[in-house]
Amino acid sequence: xxxxxxxxxxxxxxxxxxxxxxxxxxxxxxxxxxxxxxxxxxxxxxxxxxxxxxxxxxxxxxxxxxxxxxxxxxxxxxxxxxxxxxxxxxxxxxxxxxxxxxxxxxxxxxxxxxxxxxxxxxxxxxxxxxxxxxxxxxxxxxxxxxxxxxxxxxxxxxxxxxxxxxxxxxxxxxxxxxxxxxxxxxxxxxxxxxxxxxxxxxxxxxxxxxxxxxxxxxxxxxxxxxxxxxxxxxxxxxxxxxxxxxxxxxxxxxxxxxxxxxxxxxxxxxxxxxxxxxxxxxxxxxxxxxxxxxxxxxxxxxxxxxxxxxxxxxxxxxxx
Amino acid sequence: xxxxxxxxxxxxxxxxxxxxxxxxxxxxxxxxxxxxxxxxxxxxxxxxxxxxxxxxxxxxxxxxxxxxxxxxxxxxxxxxxxxxxxxxxxxxxxxxxxxxxxxxxxxxxxxxxxxxxxxxxxxxxxxxxxxxxxxxxxxxxxxxxxxxxxxxxxxxxxxxxxxxxxxxxxxxxxxxxxxxxxxxxxxxxxxxxxxxxxxxxxxxxxxxxxxxxxxxxxxxxxxxxxxxxxxxxxxxxxxxxxxxxxxxxxxxxxxxxxxxxxxxxxxxxxxxxxxxxxxxxxxxxxxxxxxxxxxxxxxxxxxxxxxxxxxxxxxxxxxx
Numbered sequence: 055x056x057x058x059x060x061x062x063x064x065x066x067x068x069x070x071x072x073x074x075x076x077x078x079x080x081x082x083x084x085x086x087x088x089x090x091x092x093x094x095x096x097x098x099x100x101x102x103x104x105x106x107x108x109x110x111x112x113x114x115x116x117x118x119x120x121x122x123x124x125x126x127x128x129x130x131x132x133x134x135x136x137x138x139x140x141x142x143x144x145x146x147x148x149x150x151x152x153x154x155x156x157x158x159x160x161x162x163x164x165x166x167x168x169x170x171x172x173x174x175x176x177x178x179x180x181x182x183x184x185x186x187x188x189x190x191x192x193x194x195x196x197x198x199x200x201x202x203x204x205x206x207x208x209x210x211x212x213x214x215x216x217x218x219x220x221x222x223x224x225x226x227x228x229x230x231x232x233x234x235x236x237x238x239x240x241x242x243x244x245x246x247x248x249x250x251x252x253x254x255x256x257x258x259x260x261x262x263x264x265x266x267x268x269x270x271x272x273x274x275x276x277x278x279x280x281x282x283x284x285x286x287x288x289x290x291x292x293x294x295x296x297x298x299x300x301x302x303x304x305x306x307x308x309x310x311x312x313x314x315x316x317x318x319x320x321x322x323x324x325x326x327x328x329x330x331x332x333x334x335x336x337x338x339x340x341x342x343x344x345x346x347x348x349x350x351x352x353x354x355x356x357x358x359x360x361x362x363x364x365x366x367x368x369x370x371x372x373x374x
Numbered sequence: 375x376x377x378x379x380x381x382x383x384x385x386x387x388x389x390x391x392x393x394x395x396x397x398x399x400x401x402x403x404x405x406x407x408x409x410x411x412x413x414x415x416x417x418x419x420x421x422x423x424x425x426x427x428x429x430x431x432x433x434x435x436x437x438x439x440x441x442x443x444x445x446x447x448x449x450x451x452x453x454x455x456x457x458x459x460x461x462x463x464x465x466x467x468x469x470x471x472x473x474x475x476x477x478x479x480x481x482x483x484x485x486x487x488x489x490x491x492x493x494x495x496x497x498x499x500x501x502x503x504x505x506x507x508x509x510x511x512x513x514x515x516x517x518x519x520x521x522x523x524x525x526x527x528x529x530x531x532x533x534x535x536x537x538x539x540x541x542x543x544x545x546x547x548x549x550x551x552x553x554x555x556x557x558x559x560x561x562x563x564x565x566x567x568x569x570x571x572x573x574x575x576x577x578x579x580x581x582x583x584x585x586x587x588x589x590x591x592x593x594x595x596x597x598x599x600x601x602x603x604x605x606x607x608x609x610x611x612x613x614x615x616x617x618x619x620x621x622x623x624x625x626x627x628x629x630x631x632x633x634x635x636x637x638x639x640x641x642x643x644x645x646x647x648x649x650x651x652x653x654x655x656x657x658x659x660x661x662x663x664x665x666x667x668x669x670x671x672x673x674x675x676x677x678x679x680x681x682x683x684x685x686x687x688x689x690x691x692x693x694x
Binding site for chain 2: 091094095098099100101102112113114186187190205228229230231232234235237238316317320321323324325327328329331332333336337340349350353354356357358359360361362363364365367368
């Protein structure tokens, strides 16, 4: 039975820090394999130790390069890292490594570095569910730092990132929309802001705009988000970024907000998992159940309103 | 009993086109009042006639001004309009009119124009639910055109807009992030793209970038999204925008994709309403049920994994 690896075997190896076990475990949760769920259950008591840092920002600002440079800096401090890139725009990176992103490939042979990409598999819930489980697995594998990268500037992407202890927003000169979104309150204020490609002549303008937004006040706990200038491709500003992340972590531990954040995030995670499960059930009913199809036909013919159809589907579910 | 207006009375007035009845009806769905649901049910057979056009794009591109100018153009053709602005960034516009947005206030006294703002009331589901119901009410009130405006560049905002027949993305020179998001496939290709503030010297560059993205191919049905240059504040390019929206509508009617889109949208709406309802139930259980609180405490203490907690909550729900 050598080919069949049970959840328990895999869990033991994963908790011991085995990179291949971690890779396989993530594939299981990504594929929604029941063994994946068993695994998370088994290793969950080993979680809660990693620094979880989320990176967000519009496409093209150089987040991967930034994370590559950050990984190198953390390795110089002899810390271990797991990095997860979530890229709904690249369906072809599914299960693959980060491909030709040179900074990251530098680290592929280093046992202290684990790098993984996940792409959206259609359902939005599906990806965020798998992401949250993957982060737990990386944490349980004893990685000192778990870095999550998402592409995007909207709320849906930020939701995944919300499960991080520290949220880093990466911008670059030309990120006008993102600054507008910050200003308008469409995007929440992150914990650290990086201005990458800071050799661009418009950098000072961008930094000034960002500081203008930040001056309007950070809602919570006395933390002023620092604005760090980097040129990740030339390893410039990375130590400052490490310091900023460290300082934020120190701050939230001292203020007790780390524990609060994690409680809130875990609560949201439970709620999200429960909702996804129910949504899948309803979606299956809508696709398969002939009587539900009839209800939908009536909605399309404007004979039954959507709210009544939804209630009827739920009623049938509760009775069935 | 003059003060108490029943759903039936209100429905009769609304279907007759009464603006005050429409305003009150929208407040009811916005406040999740059960009478609101009854109303939508009662008037639903009158829906399906309006042209529903959704406007999205980053904050600051002048969407309100654009819609104001579009309304004026549609009024010159003697068509009636209902416009709904969804602005999660402005919690204070709740229930209010669009305030100081001059173009729109021009239309306040015109019985052929109905304008309304809605803001996020905390839950994201809450807003999109209310939005979809409000669009049905506007449609039932016999408006020829229903225009929906959302702020944002992410997927969550686009989801609401997705319920429109025609989706217009508004950009302006400096919308670098949005073009990157289009290019990367993070944002879906809209039906019509407007470049507003087209007197800016960088306009040609932006149009060229957009056309470059569009040249990569539009997935569905033989429609090439036109790129329209406008200066909404000076009423320039608005007729071209009207023509582009008309042309798209004509195209989707001829190809049969309007019926397909609406079927898909109504299916998604039913699914969304059912999911929101269930999510609310679970959220209430999480907040109120002492045993669920105990489950969450165990998750925080790393003694029970989130997936098991979610399953346990659903099991208790199904048995209760």
